[in-house]
Amino acid sequence: MNSTTDELPRIVRTRAEMQALANQWKQAGETAGFVPTMGALHEGHLSLVDIARENADRVVVSIFVNPTQFAPGEDFDTYPRREAEDIAKLAGGRADAVYLPSVTEMYPDGSVTNVRVESLSDLLDGIYRPHFFYGVSTVVARLFLHVQPDLAVFGEKDYQQLQIIRRMVRDLGFPLRIIGGATRRDADGLAQSSRNLYLSAGERRTAGAVFAALHRASVRLANGALPSEVLAEAEAHLKASGFGKVDYVTLVAPDTLQALPDRPLPEGSVARLLAAAWLGRTRLIDNISVTR
Structure with a gap:
């Protein structure tokens, strides 16, 4: 690790800066692990970050509440946003960088390209939220291109999502490894979310x-x-x-x-x-x- 115990991770807000940082690490021969999140970090998220740290030289955590995976009437506007608290939880070498892109950074004006993982996205949660996984696969594909990680960690708590990302990576040939992290639970068994x-x-x-x-x-x-x-x-x-x-x-x-x-x-x-x-x-x- 390259951070002191109280040092905050580097804050990155643009694709250009994120890609420049990723290239800097690659040129130094360092590997990068990536944990995409929508913020409001809890111990479940942090366990995924720790897995990334164990498997890579550098760790990037993204925080982006993705509008394309919310349907009208869902909780996009009220979804918890706690940027300062989240960054503090990633201090002390837990993450090297936090990627905080804007909506326009992720979806440039006029953007019409989407990623669809057919079949897997239309089962289970896809029946009740038919828009959801198409938004997830699209934003994760874009994040992979921005961050350029060697590995990415996703929680088994969102098991269908994990399988969809694995299939997308395989089908499109993204040069990275997907690791599933075990579900973290409260004392009564409730999956942390x-x-x-x-x-x-x-x-x-x-x-x-x-x-x-x-x-x-x-x-x-x-x-x-x-x-x-x-x-x-x-x-x-x-x-x-x-x-x-x-x-x-x-x-x-x-x-x-x-x-x-x-x-x-x-x-x-x-x-x-x-x-x-x-x-x-x-x-x-x-x-x-x-x-x-």
Whole structure:
């Protein structure tokens, strides 16, 4: 690390400056790790930054609330923005640079080029937020071009997003490695997320039911239970716990995200269990691996 314990990371706001810094590191023979975020950093984000630090000489964290992944009526305007606090959390050598581009820096006037990862983007969350992953893949592709990292770290908490980025990198031949970071959880199992800030005190006490339902389901599936019965029980548990609407609880193949047939998992197989449900006005997502 090249920072003192109290030194703030370098603040970069333009593509030109970011690319110049990336080139400087490459010329020095240094590798760069990258963690893209929308800010409101929590321990889950910071765990990804630490993974980048362990695997690269330099670390860049971007903070950009991406308008193209929000539909009209969603929470773009109210999404938490805490730039100064976020930068402070990245001090002391945790990150070498924080990339804070403007909307016009990311999407120049007249920009009409987008990236679409078909199929994977239209499942699960893509059914309920059909715009979302096309906005994600577009902005991440642009960020990769700006930052030019050797590796990038994405959280497994957003599992569908992680798989979409992996496919995009493979299909388009981006010269970087994608690392998945394990989900960080609170004591009751709730996956850490910036949107958890929206939960009221009462809702927060209920929110751990998502992980509880998935954990019980994973144990039953690992013991050979029928998926349809397990998934129905998990959904019923969420509704009984106080969730107003359950978008899905499903069991899928880890790479393709395709729903698995309704039969006990074969011995030695690995699957992914995912859920999305509404608690008040907040939509929570989570997932865990299942091994038979």
